[in-house]
Amino acid sequence: MTLENYKQKEKMKGKHASSTENRRLVWEYVIWPLILEVNRNYFTIQEYHKKRDTVCDEKDIFPSKIAGGFVSLLVKGIVVREKNIYSIHYKLIPYMRKKAHLDYGTVIREINTKK
Template sequence: MLLMLSEKGKYASATENRRFVWAEIIWPLILELNDVAFTLKQFQDKRDKICKEQNLSINIPSRGLASLQQKGILLKEGTLYSIHYKLIPYMRLKAGCDYATAIREVRLK
């Protein structure tokens, strides 16, 4: 998956960044920790590892983290980030939870 500035508009790029950060960094981190919350340091360590493996700039995932907060998938409470409560069952089952599933669950009333 290649993420950079491209011919895409800013909204398509933002969505692509969110998808990447969710699929490659945050959801695997949640499953590794087996916890609904993580610290910024844990995110940064995972981000750095993924970026090094995929030869990406760390700027892309940093923007994706903020964007996931804006969408309500991630919540920030003090120094902790946590996933939306509707995503907890996926974590408990250690199930796959792609970005489309996450955004759909968060938007359901």
């Protein structure tokens, strides 16, 4: 999906669908690429800001949209905060070790399955 298609679709969506799209956007463009880049299951707020700013410039997205998606990932428990460090849910670590492409749908299924 191109960025233009994404922006057009979002205008037609309701509140819940927009929140999901913001989470998906942040996960697939910011958080997961950052995790693979730093090659560990956590990142600092400074690393996040640097990646966020790069993505905002490249994709022409407002930082407020990214911020809303990031907070939503925190609320869902996909990203966890401990003091100044943010980490991904423990069930996602094997994907990180394999350097696999991890889309948002897989993330949701993975953290919601009982094992």
